[in-house]
Amino acid sequence: MPTTAPAFADATASDSALRRFLFGLPGVDAVGLEARAASLGTRSIKTTAKAYAIDLAISMIDLTTLEGADTPGKVRALAAKAVNPDPTDRTTPRTAAVCVYPDMASTAAAALAGSGVKVASVATAFPAGRAALDVKLADVRDAVAAGADEIDMVIDRGAFLSGRFLKVYEEILAVKAECGPARLKVIFETGELSTYDNIRRASWIGMLAGADFIKTSTGKVATNATPANTLLMLEAVRDFRAATGVQIGVKPAGGIRTTKDAVKFLVLVNETAGEDWLDPHWFRFGASSLLNDLLMQRQKLSTGRYSGPDYVTVD
Amino acid sequence: MSDQNRLGVFKTYKLYVGGKFPRSESGRVYEVTDSKGQWLANAPQSSRKDARDAVVAARKAFGGWSGATAYNRGQVLYRVAEMLEGRKEQFVREVAASEGLSKSKAAAAVDAAIDRWVWYAGWTDKIGQIAGGANPVAGPYLNLSTPEPTGVVAVLAPQKSSFLGLVSVIAPVIATGNTAVVVASADAPLPALSLGEVLATSDVPGGVVNILSGATAEIAAPLAAHQDVNAIDLTGADAALAKELEIAAADNLKRVLRPPVTRRRPSNEAQSATASSPVDADGASDSEDWSASPGTHRLTAFLETKTVWHPTGALGAAGSSY
Amino acid sequence: MASAFEYAPAPESRSVVDIAPSYGLFIDGEFTEAADGKVFKTVSPSSEEVLSEVAQAGAADVDRAVKAARKAFEKWSALPGSERAKYLFRIARIIQERSRELAVLETLDNGKPIKETRDADLPLVAAHFFYYAGWADKLDHAGYGANPRPLGVAGQVIPWNFPLLMLAWKIAPALATGNTVVLKPAETTPLSALFFADICRQAGLPKGVVNILTGYGDAGEALVTHPDVNKVAFTGSTAVGKAIARSVAGTDKKVTLELGGKGANIVFDDAPIDQAVEGIVTGIFFNQGQVCCAGSRLLVQESVQDEVLDALKRRLSTLRLGDPLDKNTDIGAINSAEQLARITSLVETGEAEGAERWSAPCELPSSGYWFAPTLFTNVTQAHTVARDEIFGPVLSVLSFRTPDEAVAKANNSQYGLSAGIWTEKGSRILAVADKLRAGVVWANTFNKFDPTSPFGGYKESGFGREGGRHGLEAYLDV
Known part of the structure; x- marks a missing residue:
């Protein structure tokens, strides 16, 4: 069973110990954080750097469909796109993963077999997470059994916001135990946690509980990934590795639609966590429409002409 | 009075430094006469060491006085007016003798001086609102400017107006929380030295006002050059001395309030001042009309503006819908 | 530090700015040579490339500029505030229009990053003129009594660290209150002030209201000690600030000094x-x-x-x-x-x-x-x-x-x-x-500036405040 890094074993010894630990973390000044994120957003990424960034961004995408209307056909189409994003240019990298609901995991796994593209499945009564623990764990078990390489769980925001931090922590531990070889991404739903101090505390709960990735959001609420909340989570994984030696990934999800946005996030990664995180193993974009914009920008770089939507595939 | 046979008791005038009444450390005194040359009393002739001691006392008092609430300082200044009201006769006598005024004119000057304490007592908790406030900066910050006392202020009191002028230069300095080292009128120091006695019994903490008598230039020179004095009011200096002192004051960039003879004044005030602009024998000017409404410039002359910024932050990471 | 993510060079184009091989002094609305014909070179500190050659003002030029400013003062101070305001609004707008050009120029002459000139200096310069423009016809409400009068000719000496921003801090309140100006930029960064002179011409500012003298410390000294200067404003070192404070002793010149610090x-x-x-x-x-x-x-x-x-x-x-x-x-x-x-x-x-x-x-x-x-x-x-x-x-x-x-x-x-x-x-x-x-x-923040926010020091960091309502006092006879 994954356990808390030894350096912080005391932090999770009890509800009150965890609370003390979380409230002892440095506060976050919202204006300063947002100003830093905005300042990094003014980096000008051109030519070779841009080409590098676009390919890296494509390779970091968890190409996602999480709709009630999802069908095997839709999932197979998405999987095909993940493996071969630009049919006109075979040098285009594959995306990191395809992200689906648990009942679509087996379809995705079949479609992606041998491609190297991972199957990610949301679980734990995504997106609300309002179900009994047994149900959530069963959800995880199903997804893993269906071939999911990665599990995207949601934390219990109700427990978090009512101050039951140990409950949040223990639930992540339990889910992690069900994951087996699958990597666990822990979604905080930052838009519901509302404050940056909460996001920092949630990040530490997730990291202490053995998350492989911490992830901003489900994409199902008004505010999803932002440069500021992603910067804050990058600071958290940076600090956690400095303290424990354990590296944890970060996944902003929802709302990242353009190449310009994606490059800004990569600059955040580069100048906050550092180049060790500039790898699909450690950084992901939870997105769908982003991919086509990256592909159009990629075509523009190689041909010198601006591309158009008819020259990329609809999902 | 019927005690014509009784021999009067003379008063020994002393300096007022750090809430105590020392003689000059030099042991020197000089003769103070009335306007007709009749001997009135001996006054201590302060030395540079007295000036030094006064600065030490003023610095020591600064923290407490500047840290007192504005309301409290207002109460203390008002208390000075109350105490003066009870000792009016003494001051009328001293002012009449010092300035050669009729009793009624001297009484008018003393009344005006008492009223001036009342005027400044009321300013202590208002100047902050007049001279400071929030600034609408273009960003998510609260930005607040507050006037603060500059520190220890050396005050050269007017040479002519021994009491109304004196009060008019001391009260605004201390109203805002500065502490003062006051050089009294050289020829007419007695009302100033008596004022020290009133201050000592008016809840003014020791060291907030320190009063020195003697030759203005001798005391003012070390004050102007003193590195622990933050500002100097040159009202009682003639043009030549004022220039010399202003040069010395530049060594630590003291805030300098020039004497009226060189200070530009709004044109309407300048005219009225010129009309009754006496310049005494040794060239000292007293062109300020002390009976005029004092305005706020003597308050603001010894204030610093401190501006504090703080992020206003967001209500939440998700932004606010308000 | 070498990184997998190397940012390729992203240079801002130099072509937006056209630097002439030589510049004169700006006196009475005209560019003119120094009386003694002296010139000096200004270089780009990042490359040591000579950018231009500018006239070096001497005492005779200072006298000429002060006379021009004095002559202009009569009409300028008599203009309705609302008219002065419109000149300043025009200047603010032209600065906004030309901000990329001025940012590149400032970066070339000063050596600071374009990111700063583009995102900090220039926006603040325009904002400062915009802010004080609005005061010009509202001085009665500034808390200095009814109809506060300007002082006359302002002699202003500014440093090289924020050349155009310090110019704005000096000139905007001076003009808004009805003073006229002779300004000396620092010898290592003369160019943006000369471009500003051109902006004054574009804005149709009456001749002599703003005069720019490029030169060294001797010109600055001649300016602040000139007997017909009524107001001295200096930003720079504490040592020079003290010398100025001595030099104005016994005069009726109003002085503001913004000097060093060790924050x-x-x-x-x-x-x-x-x-x-x-x-x-x-x-x-x-x-x-x-x-x-x-x-x-x-x-x-x-x-x-x-x-x-x-x-x-x-x-x-x-x-x-x-x-x-x-x-x-x-x-x-x-x-x-x-x-x-x-x-x-x-x-x-x-x-x-x-x-x-x-x-x-x-x-x-x-x-x-x-x-x-x-x-x-x-x-x-x-x-x-x-x-x-x-x-x-x-x-x-x-x-x-x-x-x-x-x-x-x-x-x-x-x-x-x-x-x-x-x-x-x-x-x-x-x-x-x-x-x-x-x-x-x-x-919980640092180095934030705003035209509405008074700025200035305690102790040997100088006296007087620039910015905000407080900044008006330095240029009014109050």
């Missing part, structure tokens, strides 16, 4: 550490630390000292030093060989006195004037680097144990311009801010 940036153990680190970096490395209000002394609580220093060094290693015109450059060139020599000498003193030096690992370009971001640890109040203004990218780190000690150390300076406070505890911010003897206190 304390105080970090408490409950600070928002990541933002504090950003604030420390902004505090001392903005404009290569050539900022009078720089947070050049870091006072960090001992209980978090190691954590903060580790974070700071890590952060400094990501700073990008190099071509100031590259949009990704964080640290540009030092303004002049002279300033570089001064920084180098003070840093050598710091090392000789036993402070421990650490410099960010960055490669310095082979030509131009450069200094790597540097910090000193093991510094005490007794060290020269804790007391003297270095005016460069050099941070002195001191520690403290209690809030009282922090305040005592922060105030233990001849200066009193700026200070920073980092703590999440509101009451501590208010208590410490109250006790600091500094004109600007940034709490």
Whole structure:
């Protein structure tokens, strides 16, 4: 069973110990954080750097469909796109993963077999997470059994916001135990946690509980990934590795639609966590429409002409 | 009075430094006469060491006085007016003798001086609102400017107006929380030295006002050059001395309030001042009309503006819908 | 630091600015040679390339400019405030229109990164004119009595660290209140003031209202001591400020001085550490630390000292030093060989006195004037680097144990311009801010400026305030 890094074993010894630990973390000044994120957003990424960034961004995408209307056909189409994003240019990298609901995991796994593209499945009564623990764990078990390489769980925001931090922590531990070889991404739903101090505390709960990735959001609420909340989570994984030696990934999800946005996030990664995180193993974009914009920008770089939507595939 | 046979008791005038009444450390005194040359009393002739001691006392008092609430300082200044009201006769006598005024004119000057304490007592908790406030900066910050006392202020009191002028230069300095080292009128120091006695019994903490008598230039020179004095009011200096002192004051960039003879004044005030602009024998000017409404410039002359910024932050990471 | 993600060069185009091979003095609405025909060269500090040759004003030119300003004063001060306001609004708008050109020009002549001229200097310049434009017809409501009158001719001498911004801080309130101006920019950064002269012409500003004299300290001295100057405004070193204060003794010249500083940036153990680190970096490395209000002394609580220093060094290693015109450059060139020599000498003193030096690992370009971001640890109040203004990218780190000690150390300076406070505890911010003897206190932020916000120092950092309603007083006969 994954356990808390030894350096912080005391932090999770009890509800009150965890609370003390979380409230002892440095506060976050919202204006300063947002100003830093905005300042990094003014980096000008051109030519070779841009080409590098676009390919890296494509390779970091968890190409996602999480709709009630999802069908095997839709999932197979998405999987095909993940493996071969630009049919006109075979040098285009594959995306990191395809992200689906648990009942679509087996379809995705079949479609992606041998491609190297991972199957990610949301679980734990995504997106609300309002179900009994047994149900959530069963959800995880199903997804893993269906071939999911990665599990995207949601934390219990109700427990978090009512101050039951140990409950949040223990639930992540339990889910992690069900994951087996699958990597666990822990979604905080930052838009519901509302404050940056909460996001920092949630990040530490997730990291202490053995998350492989911490992830901003489900994409199902008004505010999803932002440069500021992603910067804050990058600071958290940076600090956690400095303290424990354990590296944890970060996944902003929802709302990242353009190449310009994606490059800004990569600059955040580069100048906050550092180049060790500039790898699909450690950084992901939870997105769908982003991919086509990256592909159009990629075509523009190689041909010198601006591309158009008819020259990329609809999902 | 019927005690014509009784021999009067003379008063020994002393300096007022750090809430105590020392003689000059030099042991020197000089003769103070009335306007007709009749001997009135001996006054201590302060030395540079007295000036030094006064600065030490003023610095020591600064923290407490500047840290007192504005309301409290207002109460203390008002208390000075109350105490003066009870000792009016003494001051009328001293002012009449010092300035050669009729009793009624001297009484008018003393009344005006008492009223001036009342005027400044009321300013202590208002100047902050007049001279400071929030600034609408273009960003998510609260930005607040507050006037603060500059520190220890050396005050050269007017040479002519021994009491109304004196009060008019001391009260605004201390109203805002500065502490003062006051050089009294050289020829007419007695009302100033008596004022020290009133201050000592008016809840003014020791060291907030320190009063020195003697030759203005001798005391003012070390004050102007003193590195622990933050500002100097040159009202009682003639043009030549004022220039010399202003040069010395530049060594630590003291805030300098020039004497009226060189200070530009709004044109309407300048005219009225010129009309009754006496310049005494040794060239000292007293062109300020002390009976005029004092305005706020003597308050603001010894204030610093401190501006504090703080992020206003967001209500939440998700932004606010308000 | 080599990274997989190397940012390709992203230079801002130089072609937006057309620098003439030579410039004259701007007197009475015309560009003219110096009376004695002297000229001097201005170079780009990042490359040592000569940018242009400008006239070198002497005493005769100062006299000519003051006369022009005096002549213009009569009509200018008699104009209705609403008309003066419109001239200033025009100037503000033209600055906005030409801001990219001016940003590139400023970066070339000063050496600071385009990111700063583009995002900080130029927006603030335009905002300052816009702000004071609005005051011109509202002076009756400024709290200085009815119909406050201008002083006359303002002699203004500005430094090289924010050439155009300091010009704006000086000229905008002077004109709004009805004064006329003779301004001398610093000898190492004359160009943006000359471009501003052109903007005055474009705006149709009456001749003689603004006069620009390029030159050295002797011209500045001749200007501030000129008997027909009514107002002296100076931003620069404390030594020169004191000389000016002496020179105006016994006159009726009104003076404002904005001088040096040794700002304390105080970090408490409950600070928002990541933002504090950003604030420390902004505090001392903005404009290569050539900022009078720089947070050049870091006072960090001992209980978090190691954590903060580790974070700071890590952060400094990501700073990008190099071509100031590259949009990704964080640290540009030092303004002049002279300033570089001064920084180098003070840093050598710091090392000789036993402070421990650490410099960010960055490669310095082979030509131009450069200094790597540097910090000193093991510094005490007794060290020269804790007391003297270095005016460069050099941070002195001191520690403290209690809030009282922090305040005592922060105030233990001849200066009193700026200070920073980092703590999440509101009451501590208010208590410490109250006790600091500094004109600007940034709490949980640093180096923020705004035209509505008064700026200026305590103690030997000078006197008078620039900006806001307070900034009007310096130019009014009140």
